Amino acid sequence: MSRTIPVGLGARAYEVVVGAGLLEDAGARLKPFLKTRRAAVVSDETVWALHGARLSAALEREGVQALPVVVPPGEQTKSFEGLADLSDRLLALELDRGDLVVAFGGGVVGDLAGFAAAIYKRGIDFVQVPTTLLAQVDSSVGGKTAIDTPRGKNLVGAFHQPRLVLADLDVLATLAEREMRAGYAEVIKYGLLGDFGFFEWLEANGPKVLAREPDALSRAVARCVEMKAEIVAHDEKEQGRRALLNLGHTFGHALEAETGYGAALLHGEAVAAGQALAFRFSAAQGLCPAQDARRAAAAIAAAGLPTTLAEVPGHPFSAERLVRHMAQDKKAEAGRLTFILARGIGDAFVAKAVDQAAVRDFLIAEGAQP
Ligand code: NAD
Numbered sequence: 001m002s003r004t005i006p007v008g009l010g011a012r013a014y015e016v017v018v019g020a021g022l023l024e025d026a027g028a029r030l031k032p033f034l035k036t037r038r039a040a041v042v043s044d045e046t047v048w049a050l051h052g053a054r055l056s057a058a059l060e061r062e063g064v065q066a067l068p069v070v071v072p073p074g075e076q077t078k079s080f081e082g083l084a085d086l087s088d089r090l091l092a093l094e095l096d097r098g099d100l101v102v103a104f105g106g107g108v109v110g111d112l113a114g115f116a117a118a119i120y121k122r123g124i125d126f127v128q129v130p131t132t133l134l135a136q137v138d139s140s141v142g143g144k145t146a147i148d149t150p151r152g153k154n155l156v157g158a159f160h161q162p163r164l165v166l167a168d169l170d171v172l173a174t175l176a177e178r179e180m181r182a183g184y185a186e187v188i189k190y191g192l193l194g195d196f197g198f199f200e201w202l203e204a205n206g207p208k209v210l211a212r213e214p215d216a217l218s219r220a221v222a223r224c225v226e227m228k229a230e231i232v233a234h235d236e237k238e239q240g241r242r243a244l245l246n247l248g249h250t251f252g253h254a255l256e257a258e259t260g261y262g263a264a265l266l267h268g269e270a271v272a273a274g275q276a277l278a279f280r281f282s283a284a285q286g287l288c289p290a291q292d293a294r295r296a297a298a299a300i301a302a303a304g305l306p307t308t309l310a311e312v313p314g315h316p317f318s319a320e321r322l323v324r325h326m327a328q329d330k331k332a333e334a335g336r337l338t339f340i341l342a343r344g345i346g347d348a349f350v351a352k353a354v355d356q357a358a359v360r361d362f363l364i365a366e367g368a369q370p
Contacts, residue, residue, distance in 0.1 A: 003222045007141065008233040012161045016141055016229065018222045020214060022168035023054050023129070027062030030127060033163045035098035038065045040090055042113035043104040044073035047131050050174050055104060055129070066102075067093050071109070075261055078112050078147045080156075086116045100125050103162075106132035106179075107139035107267075111157070114145030118160035128165040132175055133183025134268055136167040137190070137224035138245070142232040152328065153253065153261065159237060167225070169217050180210055182268025184303050185248075185275070190224045192275060192296055193247045196346030198223050203299050210303060243350050247340040248275030254325035255312055264313040272305035273312055281362050282341040292344045309367045319360045319368035327356065 002019025017029065030039065039059060043052060048070045056066040069089050071077050090101070101124060103113035110128055117126035130140035146157025172180070187209065191199030201219075202209070208216035228245065235242040252267070252274030259265040276297040282288035297307040309315050326337050336353040343349065364370050 001218070003218070005222065005225050005229050007161075007229040009161060009236060012143075012236075014161060014163055014165065016165040016167060016225050018136070018167045018169070018218065018225055020169050020218070022166045023051065023171065024058055026055055026058040026129065026166060027060070027064055029164065029166060030059065030064065030100065030102070031062055033125060033127060034064060034100050036096075037063055038067060038095075039100045039102050040067045040069055040093055040095050041102045041104050042069045042071065042086065042109055042116070044071055044077070044106070044109050046073045047105045047109070047171075051131065051171055052104075055102075067095075069093070071112070073105075073108070075108060075148065078108050080147060080149065082112055083116060083147050086112060087120060090116065090120055095120070095124065097121055097124055100127060100163075102127050102129055103140075104129045104131065105135070106130065107135045110135050110139050111145050111154070112147060114143075114160055114162070115147055115157050118145055118158040123160070125163050126160070128162045130165065130167055131171045133172055133180055133221070134186050135183075136169075136172075136221050137183065138186045138228065140165045140167065141225055141228045142242075143236070148261070152257070161236075165225075167221060169212075169214065169221065172212055172217070178266065179268075180212070181304050182266040182272075184210060185268040185272035185300070185305055187220050187224055188299060188303070189245070189247050189271065189275060190227045192279070192342065192345055193244045193340070193348040194227060194346055195223070196344075198227075199299065199345050203302075206299065206303055240350070243338070244340055244348050247342075247348050248272070248278050250274065250326050250337070250339050251277040251281075251322075254322040255309075255314075255317070257325040258317055258321060259312070259314045269306055270312075272300050272303075273307060273309070276300055276307035277309075277366065278340060279342055280366070281339070281359070282343070284362055284365070285341070285358070288342045288344055292342070296342075296345055309363070315367070317363070317368045319363040319370060322363055322368060323356055323360050326359065 128140035143161035146154035252270035
């Protein structure tokens with residue numbers, strides 16, 4: 001059983017297929033997008049070792065040659081060096097515009113391979129085959145691709161929509177528990193930002209999603225993709241509503257910047273704490289009932305995710321430094337802070353020109369150092 005969710009972007013429209021066993025018929029599904037009989041499959045060492053043979057075999061069954069380009073796992077690969085290396089390897093394969101790049105991995109591989117595809121010979125088609133929960137519900141859909149620079153995350157990139165997204169739920173079976181929980185932070189984000197009913201469903205069914213029960217997992221991933229597809233179709237380049245998907249990200253990025261973007265704090269964990277903080281900040285500003293902030297945090301904590309600064313490695317943080325990171329965030333305009341705040345669960349909004357001093361005071365009240 002699979003679900004197909006359209007992303008309505010006119011000439012750049014595509015489908016996201018969510019379901020079990022999709023890898024097995026990847027060849028047939030990719031064929032319509034191939035002008036030649038070759039596809040460069042970009043993957044990381046971990047994903048390739050676990051699932052590469054199955055994808056290759058599926059492509060080869062349909063007469064498509066899979067050309068693996070395997071990169072080291074981890075955020076460091078999403079760098080100028082990683083991009084140079086990948087571009088060079090694609091050139092060495094003599095890939096041309098009629099060929100296809102397949103991004104087969106988590107958000108790191110999707111962002112890197114997607115950006116390489118965006119600029120390789122001025123643009124080549126690519127397909128996303130996301131293998132983490134985070135990538136299936138978020139990063140593989142919407143066409144944002146980027147690499148990090150020493151000045152920050154995702155600062156150099158392009159919008160480049162995939163031609164197809166194949167989210168095979170079976171590949172999540174091998175994903176580490178912690179990565180599963182980190183991805184779940186993005187799942188709960190969709191409920192918190194715009195769907196109270198989904199949030200309530202997650203309160204009851206979150207443990208089943210985390211345990212990878214097929215029906216619950218499928219329903220959760222499909223609902224997230226549906227919401228993302230709807231938002232992206234109306235605001236591809238993030239002029240407005242797409243920014244809602246950054247709920248928890250301004251606080252989260254500041255925490256990631258302070259902890260060094262490493263294994264100490266995964267992106268999803270930072271976003272989890274960031275969402276709890278965004279709700280409590282909204283409550284402190286009188287925008288949202290305190291009860292909603294407590295309920296949001298309880299649902300995040302129930303998934304084993306952090307909801308307070310004290311639970312984040314590196315605590316106690318300096319409020320001043322955290323605010324400085326937020327001011328450097330690319331979403332900050334003219335020194336004013338932009339946040340995604342909430343009027344309640346399922347009702348987030350873009351708040352421009354948030355007062356830096358109010359954020360600093362709030363962080364101090366949350367246990368950061370003055
Ligand atoms: P990731 O790609 O680093 O994957 C996490 C780890 O899981 C890696 O070690 C990987 O090798 C391993 N892995 C992947 N699939 C596996 C599987 N099926 N079984 C076992 N192990 C597996 O991290 P991620 O959390 O998927 O993505 C994070 C990245 O996504 C960040 O760089 C972030 O900036 C980016 N992101 C992009 C967008 C976007 O819209 N483009 C949105 C959100 C996040």
